[in-house]
Amino acid sequence: MKLTISLDILEEAFYYVSPVKPVSTVPLIYATFSVEKGQVAYTTNNEMKFARKVERAFKSAFHKIVQENRAYREILDQDKILSPQEHLALQNKLLDSLIMAIQEYPELTLIRVELTGSWPVFQTEAGHLDLTE
Template structure:
């Protein structure tokens, strides 16, 4: 079975989003896993999620991902101006850190990583988000 989890790095939260992935205005990372029947549990609404033991491993990996990307998360959260190449480099580092953190837990079989939502790639001072407006 395939199961997709959405990582909201700015809110330091994750959500199960299988089978439909919502459209988002914030930067999200979708991780799709393949899992055996014994690794899946169901909520009271009959929605699939990782079984408790596997979810603990995922939470540990997620904590490592958050720690490894603290600087970039802060820059995204504060809408800091970065050069285009800086964004691309840091997004590449983010993906690498996700893959490496997940690989430490053999029960987590990651098969796909997607960036979704609003990821900045090019921004000038005029494009700076002013949340007071």
């Protein structure tokens, strides 16, 4: 079976999104895992999620990912202007840290990672978001 989780590093939160991946206006990462029957539990709405032990492992990995990428999270949150090369380098670092953190836990079998939503790659001062308007 496959289970997909949406990771929101801006909110420092994750959500189960299997089987439907919603469209987002914020930068999200979809991480899809291969899971065995004993690794899943179901909510009262019959939605699949990690079993408690596996979810604890995932939460530990997610916490590590958020901590290692705190600087990029702040850049995204404050809408700072970076060159395309800087954004892509920081996104690459984020993805590498995500993969490495998850691979530390043998009960987590990561099979796919996707960037979705509004990830900045190129922005000028004219494209800067003014949240006071």
